Amino acid sequence: MADPKGIAIVGSGYVGTVVAACMAKIGHRVVGVEIDEEKLSKLQSGSSYFYEPGLDEILRASIDNGTLQFTNDFELAMAQSEVVFLCVDTPPGEGGHPDTTNVMAAAKSIGRAIKSPHVIVTKSTVPVGSGNWLTTTIENVLDDDVDPSAISVVSNPEFLREGSAVMDFLHPERIVLGGSDERAVDLVEAAYKPILDQSFPGGRTAERPILVKTDRSTAETIKYAANAFLATKISFINEIAEICEWVNADVKEVALAMGLDSRISAMFLQAGVGWGGSCFGKDVEALAATARAYGQDPMILDATRAVNQHQRHRVVHKLQSHLRPLRGSRIALLGIAFKPETDDTRDAPSITIASELMARGAIVRAYDPMVKQIPELPDLQTGTDPFSVIERADAVVLVTEWDELRNLDLSVVAEKMRGNVFIDGRNAFDPARVEAVGLVYEGMGTGVVAPPRNSEPW
């Protein structure tokens, strides 16, 4: 299996930049393509424009040793590559279907620039069947002297998680390749060989990933099904958490004991304000839209999304039941990013919670170690340290469980506050520790002092 003669990554975002840096780290010559001038110049200068642990180090090392470059020139990128990873964004579009405008534009740019045989690898999460229209789109714009049969599309869904993206990419549990052109699939497998063998410096030979080879539609479906399952697992435990509040049970103990059953596992069984981020919501919606397009009623997928939205509203309800009236109350939100170790705020629960509270007349201030503003909520006040937003707050809500926030000195929190309500939206604190400083603790399905009030329809 010969190594690919160079790799191009199209779309240098959260996924593409990590793929580019890691592919260079494991020994390939890589060209990253990005059309956004601001992002491009930051990447060309050797650092990332977003926060991802460990990324800057490998970016800089690979740029410095000449194995990685970034450009907006598709011809240059195609001339220096044989395998192209498509990593552009697929945001939510009409009717729940992903918006594939950028995939289409990138595919055309790739097709126009190709002069030699290439394998195009879809890493973007694309609707099932996209491999087919991508092939056609690229074929349609190829130069007359390029043989269309020299172009092949392979699906290779990405499972990395923001916050641990570098480690996830370098040490995955499985790599999925979907395609019927054996030569093309083999070439992509060759690109991954150092990861499959864990033979690069720092590889973990005892934990080699499993390679799953399948057809394109199956590979595309695997990505959606995996994300939908994880999202459902979280929504499931969140529904249990609400039941726990009514029956005076503790969801943390329920989840712990459930998770001891290896058929269930403890992963993704933490109750809280629910999932956010750019993928779960969009992917669950996209899979549901696919089901609907065939006349199927995706009942579980719809419930998964509804339960997740409900969690955000439940936080507002909790605040309403403690702070009456909510109007004029000062509320500190701890954490803005959709999860710790990232600065990504796409579909972050903090945004829904802050806007619901502000709409009800509360004064909201938020702090996050990595996020200093939310474009969707320009009116939200943010602070440069946690205590600046806690100062004279009637209630504090933990929204994102950053270590810095988990380790706050609770006696200082209590001292700075005007009120005493502490809502632990991630069940990250020991209720006894919070109560010991004189605060009223309430988690999600744990440590609830009064039954939830179901006063208002959402």
Ligand SMILES: NC(=O)c1ccc[n+]([C@@H]2O[C@H](COP(=O)([O-])OP(=O)(O)OC[C@H]3O[C@@H](n4cnc5c(N)ncnc54)[C@H](O)[C@@H]3O)[C@@H](O)[C@H]2O)c1
């Ligand atoms: N973010 C994640 O954790 C994650 C995980 C797995 C899969 N995915 C999937 O990967 C894809 C990319 O996600 P992301 O979070 O990296 O998105 P992103 O928005 O961070 O990055 C996409 C990048 O592509 C660039 N781009 C858009 N059109 C382009 C074009 N025509 N040519 C070149 N560049 C172009 C954008 O400027 C942007 O920098 C999505 O389909 C997503 O669903 C994301």
